[in-house]
Amino acid sequence: MNKISVRLADWSKDNADIRRIREAVFIAEQSVAPELEWDSEDAQASHFLACEGDYPVGTARLLDDGHIGRVSVLKDWRGLKVGDALMEAAIAEAEKRGLRRQMLSAQVHASAFYERLGFNIISEEYLEAGIPHVDMVRNSD
Template sequence: MLRIDCAGWDINGEWARPIRRSVFIEEQGIPEAEEWDDSDAVSLHAVAWLNNVAIGTARLLPEGKIGRMAVLPQYRKQGVGAALLNTLIGKAREQGHSSVRLSAQSHAVDFYARHGFVASGAPHEEVGIAHQWMALNLKPQRH
């Protein structure tokens, strides 16, 4: 059964770091110096567990930005990313954010759109990869 644990980098960094290294540095070729930043220390880190194996991670920055979403290749297309995303959206609501935003890699735009995120602005490049800013309104909609 899939389980999502949320904690600070001091606790979940041990589990998130190897997943991010595998996906971003080894698989996608992002320079190591670009992967690690000061936001890790102040973010809430979600780690997805399956049968006591850490298989995915994402983080929520204090300003309501979701990032560093990574799922190990053999566990993709099984709802792990959705579980991580929904968990962090819930945490953002608990923290009182009126919206969350993220910079989606271009191949993931449709994934985020299926979860209600709306693209904004022009596509841009980060670490040599095409990205798109997207946002999700967390305020209750009036009918």
């Protein structure tokens, strides 16, 4: 296996890869309705692609207000620290932009992953797209 690299993606140029990954993870695996997965924020968001060699295997996005979301890794690459690499890139980009507070809506089963990265749960559990979520926040020092 090659080393995983993460790069800032271009929504218009990398759209097919971003869509392929998110459709596989959220729509096919988790049964999220397509109309809930795709929103108007995608066009303005900063997107990240994690690649093994030249092959994109994960993606995430950062909104201008510090919200990190749509973190998704293809099934065969899970457990290989791809999610960590994506989150580290998104957090670093947020901090570079002076966004000292990063937020996300985490699927409950993934909350421990985000806690490892310094996020804290700040809400009760709620359903989003039929999946239990919690709001989480991380403050940069």
